Amino acid sequence: MKTAPPKNIDEYIAGFPRDVQEILQEIRVNIKKAAPDAEEAIKYQVPTFVLNGNLVHFAAFQKHIGFYPTPSAIQEFKDELSSYESAKGSVQFPLDMSVPFSLIRKIVKFRVMETRAKMAARKKKK
Numbered sequence: 001m002k003t004a005p006p007k008n009i010d011e012y013i014a015g016f017p018r019d020v021q022e023i024l025q026e027i028r029v030n031i032k033k034a035a036p037d038a039e040e041a042i043k044y045q046v047p048t049f050v051l052n053g054n055l056v057h058f059a060a061f062q063k064h065i066g067f068y069p070t071p072s073a074i075q076e077f078k079d080e081l082s083s084y085e086s087a088k089g090s091v092q093f094p095l096d097m098s099v100p101f102s103l104i105r106k107i108v109k110f111r112v113m114e115t116r117a118k119m120a121a122r123k124k125k126k
Helices: 009-014 018-034 071-076 101-125
Strands: 039-043 046-050 054-060 064-068 085-087 090-094
Touching: 009 018, 009 039, 009 046, 018 046, 018 054, 018 064, 018 101, 054 101, 071 101
Parallel strands: none
Antiparallel strands: 039 046, 046 054, 054 064, 064 090, 085 090
8 A cells, every 4th residue: 555645744744664763863953953944845755954955864774875066066075074975966874874964954054045145146147
């Protein structure tokens, strides 16, 4: 039987074991601190923070937390992310290691600055 996709981040987090819920809540708190103006949403069936478009996504899997801050952020923090499995726009934080919450905050702050710079550039063109 297929379950309905979560309606919000609380529902998403509630679908995981307690230890994973705690990690997901801590990621959520850190994103909120780094991007207080961003709004929460569920997009692609995963938690998403939106600030004039998608800012970051995160998701839990059996053995890792996926964090999706866009290719530009992965490139910007490639040295700090080098010990983690990553792809063009994503990084995996294994559940058997501590999650680098301070790095997540730094990446989100970078994404906020990047988003605001793009918004300012669009306004200038008008």
